[in-house]
Amino acid sequence: MAKLKVGILISGRGSNMAALIGAAEASDYPAEIACVVSNRQDAGGLEIARRAGIPTTVISHRGYPDRESFDRDVSAALEKHGVELVALAGFMRIQSPWFPRHWAGRQINIHPSLLPAFPGLHVQQQALDAGVRVSGCTVHFVTAELDAGPIIAQAAVPILAGDTEATLSARILRQEHRLYPLVVRWLAEGRVVEKNGQVEVAGVAPGATLLFSADP
Ligand code: GRF
16 A cells, blocks of 8 residues: 655754654555654754755755745645654744645644643743643644644643753653654544544544653
8 A cells, every 4th residue: 555655844853754754664554654854954853864865955044035935836846745743842833824724634733741731932931930730741733723633632741840941841852752653544544534633543442642751
């Protein structure tokens, strides 16, 4: 069966991108990474992608008069590689309404909190400041509203006494690297169905779309 072609958008170190590339190296993984696009020339992830033999494109947002014209060029670069699913992986640009509309149901993001708690930035520190006892990460479809699209799956981690933003971020990140390849697998297998903002994964019990960290 043909593999689902995934395009990954990054702005930085690209560890989630690397987790997806690693998963896709297995011959029985149902998705392949067709290209990586970065808005920053200096994104560390670009070198990882190049070494893995994945086509990379840099499109700096700086040269564009508005968000939509940048978004249209990013989209064209993805389409040139036959991308069927866009995976945001630390992509630090807010999209114009055009992009999530164009890729509706075909674009996902990973966010380091249990949405809808703590959207936005510095969310691990937000979780610590709020005093919550559990946090984690969320993979969701992307809509025009930031960090608010239908949730596909989450992974939970405990917040421990003495945690700092760095220790909590690292604990969450380990779960991100498990969760993102798993969700892309489900999408590639055609098992993810969204109806009225609610997502079901066929063949997966509702409870199994919430992972728990085994390494506190
Ligand atoms: C991750 O924590 C991800 O959840 C968030 O941005 C960070 C990107 O890290 N959206 P990396 O570039 O994947 O290492």
